[in-house]
Amino acid sequence: MNTATAQKAQIPDIAGQITYAMRTMGVAPIPRNYELFYEAYIGSNPALSRDLAALGNRATQEELDAISSQHSLHHQTKAIETAHTKIIGELDGLLRLLKQEQTSLDSYNRLLGETYNRITNKNNNSADLLRNAITLLSEATDDTMAHGEKTVESVVRKSQEMDQVRRELDEYKRIANTDSLTRLANxxxxxxxxxxxxxxxxxxxxxxxxxxxxxxxxxxxxxxxxxxxxxxxxxxxxxxxxxxxxxxxxxxxxxxxxxxxxxxxxxxxxxxxxxxxxxxxxxxxxxxxxxxxxxxxxxxxxxxxxxxxxxxxxxxxxxxxxxxxxxxxxxxxxxxxxxxxxxxxxxxxxxxxxx
Missing domain, CATH: 3.30.70.270 (Reverse transcriptase/Diguanylate cyclase domain)
Structure with missing residues (x-):
């Protein structure tokens, strides 16, 4: 039996015990209730186990949620979901910035091509035409460079914001994987x-x-x-x-x-x-x-x-x-x-x- 098969073979046994306990107490088989009964089952939080047992055979969902809130089971999940939403928002904003930068560069490239055609066209050899083309190209270059600098600043700012969210996620994971009493891994x-x-x-x-x-x-x-x-x-x-x-x-x-x-x-x-x-x-x-x-x-x-x-x-x-x-x-x-x-x-x- 390979590792994956062995793992799967063991899961239903424990899951069945937890599900049976939930069914005995008339508890709805939803994820947050399973997490609550799992934490009580492994015994790492005796106070939680005692509070859950004290509810008797007919616990209401409000009572179960109150115990979960008291023992901070779900707030980390909500915090992670919030951080995940922040990252999606930052990435979306960054993508829009890059698309705007791409549009600006495309416009600048078209202008370069048109100016080149004007300058090299033998029929357009007046000094005024050349002067105007060079002025237009210079202004466009300045505008493009200024726009690029703003884009770089925005990208750096958003990168810093995403790095802050990443650090928050790392902290949430550390908390979620730490036993509150002993400060060891859980x-x-x-x-x-x-x-x-x-x-x-x-x-x-x-x-x-x-x-x-x-x-x-x-x-x-x-x-x-x-x-x-x-x-x-x-x-x-x-x-x-x-x-x-x-x-x-x-x-x-x-x-x-x-x-x-x-x-x-x-x-x-x-x-x-x-x-x-x-x-x-x-x-x-x-x-x-x-x-x-x-x-x-x-x-x-x-x-x-x-x-x-x-x-x-x-x-x-x-x-x-x-x-x-x-x-x-x-x-x-x-x-x-x-x-x-x-x-x-x-x-x-x-x-x-x-x-």
Whole structure:
């Protein structure tokens, strides 16, 4: 089964679960509702998931839109659409400018031809005719050059305006691909990056996927509350980011689950980095400086799989997740590389983000 086929084969399973949940709640199957349920499904925003669950079995569209607005799901899409409209407008204006410049140049070329014919015509040899032709040509040249300068200025201005819109689009995309709590890449960005791994087959042997899960995180939330849990999530994210090279891709892909994609390293080197990260987090204090309450120690389990050990993104994610499960089953607070024979009672699915 090739990559595209494997990806398509997995999508209906998750899409079916989300659609079933929407149908159970009597929710209209429209794109913005699917996005809302998708974000709740992957668990990257626990508050959103709680708010959605609190609506019960018969949520109104107004209530769903209110939750989407509260958690800023759709404003980025609208901003991107606005920026897209601006770019179309700027391009249309630029095209009109260039057409006007072309018309001006065409007129000037015709004038050059007519003047040349007048000057070279043996029947038109009077000094007045020559003088008038040269004067006309000089004035036309000055006008054309002045018009060209204005056109250049307009083109430069519009180019600057389009560059500003491009920067806005880049910022919108960055925001859309960033987890608001941890400031890491989010699941949407992870899906894109995971797919891209298999665009370059030659690097598969030195590309590793690491799936990370905070040990006993539910206990932390239940004991200290979600605000403390969110602070611990942010701190764990900071430690993960700070323990790895700047070019290493790090994302939060679920409630307390993270993913790391390490390029240019062997399996042994990936394991070394994971162990350095794990030990660093284990030694990090998690203490409230005001109350003195100690929330730690906080530890993580890590599952590793090299891209060369899988045939497509879905299999790579599944094997790294199985390795993570094995690490937890072996006692947590450890790193394990996927090996043939490892099994898991269930497998979480991987899904390309669908709007």
């Amino acid at each position: 699941r949407r960005a992870f899906d894109e990056r995971l797919i891209a791994i298999y665009d370059t087959p030659i690097t598969l042997a030195v590309t590793g996927l690491v799936v990370i899960d905070i040990d006993h995180f539910k206990r932390i939330n239940d004991t200290y509350g979600h605000p403390v849990g969110d602070k611990i999530l942010a701190t764990v994210a900071s430690v993960i980011r700070g323990s790895l090279r700047k070019d290493v891709f790090v994302a939060r892909i679920g409630g307390e689950e993270f993913a790391v994609i390490i390029d240019g390293n062997t399996e042994e080197e990936v394991m070394q980095q994971c162990e350095r990260l794990r030990r660093g987090l284990e030694a990090t204090p998690f203490k409230n400086s005001k109350t003195g309450v100690n929330y730690g120690p906080v530890t993580i389990s890590l599952g590793i799989c090299m891209a060369s050990a899988a045939s497509d993104p879905g299999e790579l994610y599944s094997k790294a997740d199985i390795a993570l499960y094995s690490a937890k089953n072996a006692g947590r607070n450890r790193s394990m590389v996927f090996e043939d024979g490892m099994t898991k009672d269930f497998q979480k699915s991987w899904l390309i983000y669908k709007r």
